[in-house]
Amino acid sequence: MTMCSNISGNKPHVIVIGAGGVGVIAALSLFHCNKTEVSLVVRSDYDHVKVHGYKISSCDYGDLEGWKPHHLYKNVEHAIKDDPKRFYQYVLVTTKNIPDGPFQSRVPEIIRPIMENNLTYHIDKKCNILLIQNGIEIESDILTTFNKTTYNYNILSGIQIIGSTKIDKGVINQQGHEHLSVGSFDSSDQDSILAAKNFISYYLNEGFNSIEFDERVRYSRWKKLLYNAAINTTTALVGLDVPRALEFGKDKKSTEFGIFRPAMKEIVRIAEAEGIILEDKFIDFFVNCTRDLLFKPSMCVDVQKHQLMEIEVILGNPIKLAKKYGVETPVLEMLYNLLILVQCKLKEEKGLIVFDEKISRLIDH
């Protein structure tokens, strides 16, 4: 199939920040639905995509060549500068969430230009921030940075299940059907719930993608953490795909029974302390769902690409909550204590931290 640019000034605006496998397909879904005007912040690939558009091979939408959304920007400032009077009804953040990364790439700083611009020009309109990202408690940084009443926004949760990867500059390969769950972080906020449901109407392409309203965001995020806190983390430490990590265990069992399941049970107990019951069947499901897939989870890929991992939202935050609730998490803590060393190794490579070899000490900034 082919698609042509389709600009209409009367449609509500949506901006997608982050143009990896998730972000580009999200922009494409919105564009295809044709109810919003779609801006995409592309960053590193901007110059390439501006000229050539995207080459997308999608199991949902077919093969596209030279595809572009309505607007392309190299960063959020660029989008604001291009049209400060334009109001983004939805701000989709699909970047990695790395609160321990460089200051300017933390989520509140990424969206700050939009938030401040809204304050100047659009204070009467309510903006909806939709975080399509991993982890738990990812809304907190935004809520503490931007007063909800002053900045007049809702904050929504998006959990994406999709096998989509940027395989080259401007080239996206989507192998797994897109399934997005959208809901309100605050399950008692009716306006936010309405905004989530409204978003679904902007996004659903019957017969192409799947999107559903998520009634229990916190539950869904704990559930997804079963996989990410246990399996994503372990594969990142040992540099193996999931089937190898399982099969290479002692008697082919120690990874499953000595790491994955105990780590998952700790997540179950933290969630339980919040009154959220994760059924045992999910542990079985997540242990097995990638057993036969030669698939390296995101943190494993990050380490191999020398990119920072989302360890704080995947492990740091659950462990902080566990401490608060008095839940013991020895397995998650070991994974965390080991992974922060790998994270710091990556940070040192990037010059984000400095280790002075003369005195064998980390230099505090």
Add this chain to the structure above:
Amino acid sequence: MTMCSNISGNKPHVIVIGAGGVGVIAALSLFHCNKTEVSLVVRSDYDHVKVHGYKISSCDYGDLEGWKPHHLYKNVEHAIKDDPKRFYQYVLVTTKNIPDGPFQSRVPEIIRPIMENNLTYHIDKKCNILLIQNGIEIESDILTTFNKTTYNYNILSGIQIIGSTKIDKGVINQQGHEHLSVGSFDSSDQDSILAAKNFISYYLNEGFNSIEFDERVRYSRWKKLLYNAAINTTTALVGLDVPRALEFGKDKKSTEFGIFRPAMKEIVRIAEAEGIILEDKFIDFFVNCTRDLLFKPSMCVDVQKHQLMEIEVILGNPIKLAKKYGVETPVLEMLYNLLILVQCKLKEEKGLIVFDEKISRLIDH
């Protein structure tokens, strides 16, 4: 200083198997002491060393160029074939001890030609096997493979503290003073104790090296495991030197208090179950002894060189003993469960195990 070859048929024979940083300096110490005739099994560097000898830069013995012991062999079979009637009073094994490695490179198989030859030609003489290697319970494999009465041997323990590395083909750099403790694995075996003491007289070079009799081999080995089971293992997993591993911890503390000390306390409790008391001061000592040294422990170096690690003698055996005694070792087990995955990754690289990507399964041999 220079040394010249110094052959005497009347001296007792010693064979050193393994020509890394430890083995070559052991051969040099014996040679310098001049009370034994020294054979060295060189393996990979044989052709080079046969022609050029060793280039050694030693803090104990100075700079040597073209040094050779009395005999050089490319493997143990070669030594036996060269002179089957020669009796080796001491067999020093300084190779890595990797019982999960290839069959032919396991310690009992390495020494088998000597043991079988002794049975044929020297059954009246008692041979002394001295294992200068890391880990606990390393004597067991030999004792179960070779009946002690049939094969007529003692088994001795050597713990080497030395900063010596093979930095190139035939090039050894010894930066730390050599200190060797030698004793009998069986502390009630008087003949074995005598053999250990006798070895010291063959080895000690006053003013050059240090060697002492080890009255409590098991105690010494548990003590050294405090470092190896906790620190060596962790650095191997994260690929960092010790000061970075310490400094990169959360608040510069999580490595020391979340990994190193808890792991060491587990070793203390396993040893305690055997009636061996490791004083708390050793934990402080080992946590701090390499805090300021830009030093990567052996297992960390192994991973970076894509060589198999000594995980069974350093972690596998202590954990087995802990299970036998009913001691809980959650931290050591996590390190072990993670490191066997890295070990298997190395084994797959070497073709020692086969993972079938079509069925996502490890193929059993």
